[in-house]
Amino acid sequence: MSPISRGFHGRRREPAEQSSRVPPGQYVTQDFPVLSAGPTPRTALDNWSFSIRQSGNTSKSWTWSELQDLPVEDVTADIHCVTRWSKLDTRWRAVSVDTLLAQVEHNARYVLAFCDGGYTTNLPLADVTAGQAWVAFDYDGEPLAPEHGGPARLLVPHLYFWKSAKWVRGLELLDKDEPGFWETYGYNMYGDPWREQRYAGD
Amino acid sequence: MAGTAVRGRLTWQVSAVTALIDETASVKTIELQAPDWAGHLAGQHLDVRLTAEDGYRAERSYSIASAPGEPVALTVERLEDGEVSPYLTEELRPGDDLEIRGPVGGYFVWDGDDSVTPLMLIAGGSGVVPLRSILRHRSNLRSTVPVRLLYSARSLADVIYRDELDQEGAGVEVIYTLTRQQPQGWTGHRGRVDKSMLSEVAWPPDQQAIAYVCGPTPFVETVASSLVGLGYPAQRVKTERFGGIGGS
Amino acid sequence: MDDLDGNAMGGLMQEIFGVEMTTAIETCAHCGNAAVVAETAVYLRGPGAVMRCPTCTNILMVVVRRQDMHCVDMQGIASLSPAGQTA
Ligand SMILES: Cc1cc2nc3c(=O)[nH]c(=O)nc-3n(C[C@H](O)[C@H](O)[C@H](O)COP(=O)(O)OP(=O)(O)OC[C@H]3O[C@@H](n4cnc5c(N)ncnc54)[C@H](O)[C@@H]3O)c2cc1C
Ligand SMILES: [Zn+2]
Numbered sequence: 001m002s003p004i005s006r007g008f009h010g011r012r013r014e015p016a017e018q019s020s021r022v023p024p025g026q027y028v029t030q031d032f033p034v035l036s037a038g039p040t041p042r043t044a045l046d047n048w049s050f051s052i053r054q055s056g057n058t059s060k061s062w063t064w065s066e067l068q069d070l071p072v073e074d075v076t077a078d079i080h081c082v083t084r085w086s087k088l089d090t091r092w093r094a095v096s097v098d099t100l101l102a103q104v105e106h107n108a109r110y111v112l113a114f115c116d117g118g119y120t121t122n123l124p125l126a127d128v129t130a131g132q133a134w135v136a137f138d139y140d141g142e143p144l145a146p147e148h149g150g151p152a153r154l155l156v157p158h159l160y161f162w163k164s165a166k167w168v169r170g171l172e173l174l175d176k177d178e179p180g181f182w183e184t185y186g187y188n189m190y191g192d193p194w195r196e197q198r199y200a201g202d
Numbered sequence: 203m204a205g206t207a208v209r210g211r212l213t214w215q216v217s218a219v220t221a222l223i224d225e226t227a228s229v230k231t232i233e234l235q236a237p238d239w240a241g242h243l244a245g246q247h248l249d250v251r252l253t254a255e256d257g258y259r260a261e262r263s264y265s266i267a268s269a270p271g272e273p274v275a276l277t278v279e280r281l282e283d284g285e286v287s288p289y290l291t292e293e294l295r296p297g298d299d300l301e302i303r304g305p306v307g308g309y310f311v312w313d314g315d316d317s318v319t320p321l322m323l324i325a326g327g328s329g330v331v332p333l334r335s336i337l338r339h340r341s342n343l344r345s346t347v348p349v350r351l352l353y354s355a356r357s358l359a360d361v362i363y364r365d366e367l368d369q370e371g372a373g374v375e376v377i378y379t380l381t382r383q384q385p386q387g388w389t390g391h392r393g394r395v396d397k398s399m400l401s402e403v404a405w406p407p408d409q410q411a412i413a414y415v416c417g418p419t420p421f422v423e424t425v426a427s428s429l430v431g432l433g434y435p436a437q438r439v440k441t442e443r444f445g446g447i448g449g450s
Numbered sequence: 451m452d453d454l455d456g457n458a459m460g461g462l463m464q465e466i467f468g469v470e471m472t473t474a475i476e477t478c479a480h481c482g483n484a485a486v487v488a489e490t491a492v493y494l495r496g497p498g499a500v501m502r503c504p505t506c507t508n509i510l511m512v513v514v515r516r517q518d519m520h521c522v523d524m525q526g527i528a529s530l531s532p533a534g535q536t537a
Contacts, residue, residue, distance in 0.1 A: 002259070002301055003216055005252040007293040010260060011285045027258070031283065037493050037500040039453065039507060082497050084258065162497055182497050185514045186521045199516050212464040249461040263458055306460040308473040308533065309488035419453060441489065443455045 011085070021078055023193040026086040033085055034147045037181070041116035041167050042146055050135060050152070051170035052104050059104045061170070064151070067135070070095045075134055077157035079164070080193040091141070094134030094155055097171070101129065108173035112180060113154050116167040121180035122189065123156060123163055128171070132158060135168060160191040160198070212303050214251060215239075217274065219298045225277060225362045229328065230291045231267060234274040234300060242266050242274070244339035245311035245332045245414070247442075248304025250276075252286060262286045265331040265416075265442075266305060269338035270314075274302075277362060279328040310414065310442040312336045319412055320348040320405050324395065324425050326417025327355065329444060333414060334363050337370065349374045352403050354395050354421065357383035377403050395421070397428040407433035412440065419443040456487040459499055462513060463487070466520050473533035479526050480508035487530075 011029055022028055051061035062070070075092045112122050127133065136155040137144050144150035149166025156163045162182050183189055188197040196202060217236035225231055242248075247265040268275040280291040294300070310332060312321065321340075323333040330353055340347060355361045357380055367376045379391035379399065391399060405411035413434060415425045422443045429439050456472050463471035472488040483505040490510060491502045498514035503526070510526040524530070 002214065002251065002253040003299040004255055005289070005301070006295075006298055008252045008254050008260075008289050010252075010254050010258045033495070035496045036453075037496045037498075038502060038509075039491070083495075182514075185498055185512050185523060186516060187497060187514070212461060247457070247460070263461065303461050303465070306464060306472075307457055307488070308460075308470040309486060310457055310472075441455065442457045443453070445454050445458075 021088060022086050023080055024196055026080055026084055026193065029085040029087055032087060032090075032148065033081065033083070035081065035083065035162070036147070037119065038117050040146050043116050043151065043167070045151060048151055049169070050100070052100060053170060053172045054104075054106060054108070059106070059173075060100075062100075067095060067137075067152075070099050073134065075136070075155065075157075077155070079157050079161050081161040082187070082191070082193075082198050086193075090139070090157075092134065092136040092155055093138035094136035096131060097128045097133040097135065097154075098131065100135065100171075104173075106173050108175060110174040110177045112172040112174055112178055113163075113165040113168050114170055114172060115165050116169055119165055119167070119181050121154075121163050121165045122174075122178055122183055123159070124177070124190070125173075127159065128156060132156065158192075160188075160193050162187065163191050212306070214301050214303045216299050217302050219294055219296050219300055220273070221296055222294065226360055228280045228291070228360075229277060229362050230280075231275055231277045232290060232294065232300075234276070234302070236274050236302065239274055240305070242270055242305035243308075243311040243313060244270055244335040245442075246305040246307045246335075247332065248274070248276075248302045248306055250286065250290070251301045251303070252289060253301070260286050263306070265335070267331045267334055269335055269342050271342065272338070274304075277328065277331045277334075279362075310416070310440050312339065312414070314339055314343050314345060318347070320350070320409055322404050322411045322413040322429075323349060323351040324404075324413060324415045324417075325351065325353045326395070326421035326425075327360075327444075328362065329415075329417025329421070329442070330362055332416055332442065334366070336414065337367075337374065340374075341371070346373055350403065350405060351376045352379065352395065352400075353377070354379045354381060354417070356381055358385055358388075395425050395428075397431055400425070400428050401432055404429065404432065404434075407435075410438070412438050414440050414442075416442040417444060419445055454492040454494060456490040456492055456501065458494060459492050459501060459513075460488075462499060462520075466513070466522060469532055471532070474530055475533075476510055476530050477528040478503040478506060478508055478510060479528040481506040482528070 045064040048064045049061045051058045078088045080086045134155040137152045154165040154168045215238045217234040221233040223231040247263050251261045264276040267277040278290045281287050460472040474487045477484045493500045501511040512523045514521045
């Protein structure tokens with residue numbers, strides 16, 4: 001048993017009136033912590049594209065400017081990281097994944113997001129459709145910074161934030177669920193913060 | 203395996219804070235009494251673990267500032283927006299418990315080997331902490347190994363252990379470079395450590411010196427690659443990165 | 451650039467392996483480069499600890515902690531020899 005460190009509260013500031021918005025085991029932070037498992041990739045916008053793939057083939061892809069020409073939404077969301085911080089009312093500019101998927105024919109049930117730097121994460125199709133997921137490129141009125149996943153990251157606020165893949169470059173459409181990066185190492189395939197689904201079996 | 207200590211396997215232990223000493227406006231030395239301490243080498247670090255009442259935990263590494271044989275001491279720089287360093291420098295009091303795991307590391311250490319190989323110690327900000335342990339160890343051993351310490355700090359007031367460093371005896375040269383603010387009439391180095399400063403200050407490569415470079419990650423990257431560029435073999439440049447922290 | 455190096459994982463590795471590991475030599479399974487563990491690139495700000503090859507950034511080791519259990523994956527390492535031993 002570890003002794004309690006007298007007077008230590010971590011980085012938390014937890015206004016009581018917001019507690020209904022904060023999942024169990026989480027604390028609210030005003031900062032925007034950077035989570036990283038590797039060096040920050042830097043892809044020039046000229047070389048950037050977003051693709052939807054099926055069985056190894058690209059069904060559709062958008063260049064940076066083509067993506068910007070799609071209908072853009074302003075999204076305000078609370079985000080919850082598995083390392084126990086939550087951040088309320090984050091503001092994004094983003095293209096809905098619905099908009100992207102509407103341009104391909106498929107009957108997939110899962111997606112695997114893939115990224116610059118090799119990161120992947122898996123999600124049920126039902127969780128990236130119906131207005132629940134976006135490809136986000138502005139944060140708080142500014143272009144998304146590389147350390148936070150810029151030029152674009154996935155935004156799936158209702159799941160733990162490792163599902164909101166940074167430096168996202170596309171979605172692979174799948175019939176069966178396949179573990180992504182952290183999921184391979186024992187993190188939960190789904191990752192619902194309200195049910196504290198951190199690890200496999202939670 | 204409750205109650206059995208596996209040899210070599212590191213476990214957490216509870217130490218007691220015995221004293222806190224102001225080093226600079228933002229840096230404190232924390233002296234610990236660690237009953238289960240196995241002893242340490244110069245340059246090693248330990249891990250600190252803090253536990254909040256609700257079970258939330260944070261862990262960080264800190265270099266051991268004291269020499270082998272001396273009670274364990276840490277020197278911590280407070281980062282305004284940090285999670286652990288403000289706690290250690292502002293909240294912690296003598297008598298408090300502090301959970302630690304250590305000593306850790308075998309690479310960034312100086313074992314006191316008294317062969318004539320000169321040491322080139324290069325610190326950015328709090329990166330001076332493990333190098334101070336090396337300097338104290340050298341002096342405790344009455345070693346005659348020639349040492350140069352190049353220490354990059356924001357200003358003279360940010361120099362940690364200044365009194366001690368200024369009293370280093372024969373065989374130790376301490377060279378400061380001040381990056382942000384220099385006192386009136388400062389004749390020493392100013393600005394960040396770069397290849398041209400190193401070509402002036404570092405032992406020439408043919409002296410077969412061993413370099414120990416420690417501090418914020420960008421500082422260590424620049425210094426280590428400059429030393430290699432000057433002809434230091436990579437194996438003679440030992441590095442320890444503190445992350446993207448603080449100033450140098 | 452807030453990445454750390456293998457020194458920062460020394461405590462965790464010694465807890466897991468039972469011996470000092472930062473002086474061990476690892477050989478990358480991807481590019482074949484051999485390096486002292488202390489000189490690898492380490493990322494601790496994430497759900498787990500990630501160690502990468504300093505030459506090609508291939509993932510060497512991932513450690514995920516679940517309560518007091520550690521899950522260690524070393525598929526990216528072709529060989530790992532404690533200091534003073536050869537593979
Ligand atoms: C081997 C080793 C030895 C060390 N020895 C010493 C020593 O002797 N003395 C010493 O003072 N320090 C030392 N350090 C550094 C120390 O471990 C801590 O990193 C330092 O004290 C900062 O911790 P913190 O909790 O206060 O700050 P953190 O909360 O970790 O924050 C550090 C900085 O990063 C920013 N930050 C925090 N979280 C994130 C995030 N998720 N994304 C992006 N930015 C973030 C913060 O705003 C802050 O500026 C050592 C580190 C290592 C690896
Ligand atoms: Zn490699």
